[in-house]
Structures are given as C-alpha cells and as structure tokens.
Amino acid sequence: MSRPSPPRLGYLSAAPTVSTRPDAYSAGPRAHILGVVNGFRAQGWRVDPFIVGDRVGQRVTRGTLQAGLERWPALRLAGDAARLLLAARNRRAAWAELGGRVDWVYERFATMQVLGRRFKKAGIPWILETQGLFYYETRVERSTVGLPRLAERIEKAAYRDCDALICISPALKELIVEECGVSPGKILVVPNAVELERFSLENIPNMRYFEDPTIGFVGALIGWQVLDRLIEALGDLAREGLRFGLVVVGDGVMRESWEALAGRCGIADRVRFLGRVPATEVGRYMAGFDIGYAGAAAMQIGTMYHSPIKLYEYMAMAKPLLASDFADARQLIDGRDTGFLFAADQPDSLKAALRRVHADRHRLPLMGRAARALVAAEHTWQARAEAMIESLDSLLAAPSPAPATGTTVPTVRELAAP
Structure with missing residues (x-):
C-alpha cells in the first residue's frame, strides 16, 4: 500500500x-x-x-x-x-x-x-x-x-x-x-x-526482601488474579517445611483481605505488600524476584481470553513464570524451560507447581535467562x-x-x- x-x-x-x-x-x-x-x-x-x-x-x-x-x-x-x-x-x-x-x-x-x-x-x-x-x-x-x-x-x-x-x-x-x-x-x-529497553538488566538495584525463594507479583489486586489461592498454598507448604517469600507490587480492592489472609495462614512475616509504585520503578522490584506469578481465575463466560502483559515483563527481567494454564502462558512455557504451569481451579495443582519451583530453585536464574531470550527473539x-x-x-x-x-x-x- x-x-x-x-x-x-x-x-x-x-x-x-x-x-x-x-x-x-x-x-x-x-x-x-x-x-x-x-x-x-x-x-x-x-x-x-x-x-x-x-x-x-x-x-x-x-x-x-x-x-x-x-x-x-x-x-x-x-x-x-x-x-x-x-x-x-x-x-x-x-x-x-x-x-x-x-x-x-x-x-x-x-x-x-x-x-x-x-x-x-x-x-x-x-x-x-x-x-x-x-x-x-x-x-x-x-x-x-x-x-x-x-x-x-x-x-x-x-x-x-x-x-x-x-x-x-x-x-x-x-x-x-x-x-x-x-x-x-x-x-x-x-x-x-514488551519493550526490552524498559527492562534493562544492567546496573539495576536488587530489591531483595527474603532469603527464601521469592515469588513476585506485579499488578492490580483484584479477585481474578487469585493471589488468595497462592497465599493459601504457601501457608500449606510452610507447614510441610517448604519456605517461600512473596512480594506483591500493586494495590486494589483485595489488598486488605489478602493481607489478612496471609496472617491467618501463618505467613504474614514472609509476605510483603508494597503498594503501587511508579512504572519507572517496577523493574528494580522485579529484580528481587526469583519467579513471577500470573494467576487467572476462570471467567464466567467460560474462556480466559486475556493476554496479561506481566508475563512478558517478568520474562524481560529474566524471571521464569509461575502461571495459570491459560493460552498465552501455555505458549510461553509449554515445551520450554521458562516456567511452571498450574490449573487455576485446582489448589493441589498449584501446590505441586510450587514444589517443583522449590526443587528447581537453583535453576531459576538459568530458566530466567531462557525466558528473556525468548521474548527478545519473538515478543x-x-x-x-x-x-x-x-x-x-x-x-x-x-x-x-x-x-x-x-x-x-x-x-x-x-x-x-x-
């Protein structure tokens, strides 16, 4: 034309x-x-x-x-x-x-x-x-x-x-x-x-809050993100002796409820809710994650049709994914060494994925590098x-x-x- x-x-x-x-x-x-x-x-x-x-x-x-x-x-x-x-x-x-x-x-x-x-x-x-x-x-x-x-x-x-x-x-x-x-x-x-230029890995301060393997989330704190299921799963695994940290960057209507849930699950000392931060600062908080979380509840219409941008941003920061098994996450993880999938409506599936994350915790940096290479090449x-x-x-x-x-x-x- x-x-x-x-x-x-x-x-x-x-x-x-x-x-x-x-x-x-x-x-x-x-x-x-x-x-x-x-x-x-x-x-x-x-x-x-x-x-x-x-x-x-x-x-x-x-x-x-x-x-x-x-x-x-x-x-x-x-x-x-x-x-x-x-x-x-x-x-x-x-x-x-x-x-x-x-x-x-x-x-x-x-x-x-x-x-x-x-x-x-x-x-x-x-x-x-x-x-x-x-x-x-x-x-x-x-x-x-x-x-x-x-x-x-x-x-x-x-x-x-x-x-x-x-x-x-x-x-x-x-x-x-x-x-x-x-x-x-x-x-x-x-x-x-993703715009890779916004997620440079060079000379970025590492905002690290926990020594344990750290799961990070960036986004609005609304129900369909199902952070409650993650918090409950982390509480159950803590009682088995598997310890994680959780860092939540963002705000929303569910924040107070989910903070209280972390207390009831006995892991309030291993969960940090940081609130909303400027977009220009998100990268340095992601730098302190070991893996990025992208949960998604099933929609009432029956199909999860969103394409969460956080998937691509975690990967741009060289973080592997812990994600619900919806189409966009599946094509980024299936057959690749870039993350872990779980069924959003099955708590045992999430806990099984978390056990794999813990077992592979020393490989997470290598998986993160593969994730960044994938988005740099194709996304x-x-x-x-x-x-x-x-x-x-x-x-x-x-x-x-x-x-x-x-x-x-x-x-x-x-x-x-x-």
Whole structure:
C-alpha cells in the first residue's frame, strides 16, 4: 500500500482512566499504549496521540472513580452520562486535531466512548483494538456501568463498523465472531509484548526482601488474579517445611483481605505488600524476584481470553513464570524451560507447581535467562508492530469481507515468528 513518507498514525484512547503517565493507576494499559506507539515509531511512522487520560486531572487516572463505580449503583448512571458527554466532546476534539492529517487511526476501545467513526467516514482507515468483551466484563465480572444494554450496542456496532479489529488472543477473536457478528476476516490477533529497553538488566538495584525463594507479583489486586489461592498454598507448604517469600507490587480492592489472609495462614512475616509504585520503578522490584506469578481465575463466560502483559515483563527481567494454564502462558512455557504451569481451579495443582519451583530453585536464574531470550527473539513490540503493519496493509487493501464462520486467519505472532 502506497503511503507518504513518513506515514502518520493517529493513536486514539478515550478512556479518562487510562494514561501514559508514570504514576498511572492502570500500569498494563499504559505499557500497552506505549508499546504500540513506540512500535509504530520504530517502523518509521510518525504517531500523533490523542489520549484522553493524559489530558485530565491525575485524580481520575489514579483509580478513585473506578472504585466508586463498583461500590455505588447511582454513580454508575452518572458515570455513563459522563462517558457519553465526554465521547461527544472528544470526538470533535480528536477530529479537529487529527482529521485530514493522518493516514490511519488506531483506537484503543473504551466503554461507551468511540472516537474513530468520524475518521472512517472521511476515508481514513479506522483500526480498533479491543482487550476484551467490555460489555460483558462491566456487567458480570465487575459492576461499572449503569446502562449495560446501551454499552453493549455501542461496543458491538464499533466492532462491526471499524475497518480492522485487533484482538489480544485467539479466544477473544472467537468470542467476538460468535457474540458480535463480526467477520473473522477483518480481525487480527496481536498478543501483548514488551519493550526490552524498559527492562534493562544492567546496573539495576536488587530489591531483595527474603532469603527464601521469592515469588513476585506485579499488578492490580483484584479477585481474578487469585493471589488468595497462592497465599493459601504457601501457608500449606510452610507447614510441610517448604519456605517461600512473596512480594506483591500493586494495590486494589483485595489488598486488605489478602493481607489478612496471609496472617491467618501463618505467613504474614514472609509476605510483603508494597503498594503501587511508579512504572519507572517496577523493574528494580522485579529484580528481587526469583519467579513471577500470573494467576487467572476462570471467567464466567467460560474462556480466559486475556493476554496479561506481566508475563512478558517478568520474562524481560529474566524471571521464569509461575502461571495459570491459560493460552498465552501455555505458549510461553509449554515445551520450554521458562516456567511452571498450574490449573487455576485446582489448589493441589498449584501446590505441586510450587514444589517443583522449590526443587528447581537453583535453576531459576538459568530458566530466567531462557525466558528473556525468548521474548527478545519473538515478543517485542517492534516485532509485533512490523507484522501488524504488514497484515493491516493486506487487510485494508482487500475488499470488505462478508460475515463468515470457520475462516482461519494467521495471528501476528505467527507472522512475526522467525
């Protein structure tokens, strides 16, 4: 596809709670946005961002409003009204700032807030990225919307109307095809990745809290992360004489409950909850881990479709993985010497994995080096962006696909593999 040099991308993100500031509440979305933006820039694109979370007060991006929405139903209706009003204002502002000046727009989907349709009407390809079925998640997994049917209509229409849809996993793609009536031919699967430059291993202070093998976790302290199962398993193993340390970096609604659980399990002296730290400081805390934990409870929809960015960040810091047996973790660990898998809904499976970790504790540094080598070779944002641009060129040049089922589209991971 012919483009001017350098080509220009407008990056759109309407969610006021998602920011690229170092102290952003949502570290995962921050890392993903920066990964995509810097990945395109590494391919020679000029990227002009319109990120609403970078243009609002820091109180909004620190998670205060999110917690309120989950607690108070009346606030959800007010929140929906605010979303719709902000969407209308930000659509006009994004077009005024970027309309006619970019070759593509790439939008990170936000609940009830769609900015890219105006660009499509003007003939600018609208690429929409989604990290989940938000109309389902905000109604079932967490209660943060007051008008769920309206949220569902807006989301499904956006998926159908965009020129190309980016999904983070094959499982999410399948659900969107089935639930939203979107043609599989317009969907690209682009899992998470990592910017290795953010995770240098040289001259980094080692924040070590325990002499025992140390399990580390970085992320939001919310129920589906199942840290409670890890704490219970560590308590059981301590009574068998197997000692671990646990360092938790992050904050969230479950922190108080999980701190109390560590006390009840008799391991409070071997668990450190450090709270939220600036994104620029995360690496030095990871440096003190021996292994990174990524648990994930089964979702009520029946399929775990997320692609947790922490997997790639642990590996970038040369840490092997202790992860639930979901698709993204499985493809990083199965057949490789990079970590340990367990069944999320089986406590005995987690304890068995922890016993293997303890038995192999002297090999963990070697496994960590293999983990870093894997992400360096196959899972950087530069590689993802290169393959994504190539795939989008082909997709956008082709006639619009008709809705269909049973079509197999190669994932960007497959296209990027050496």
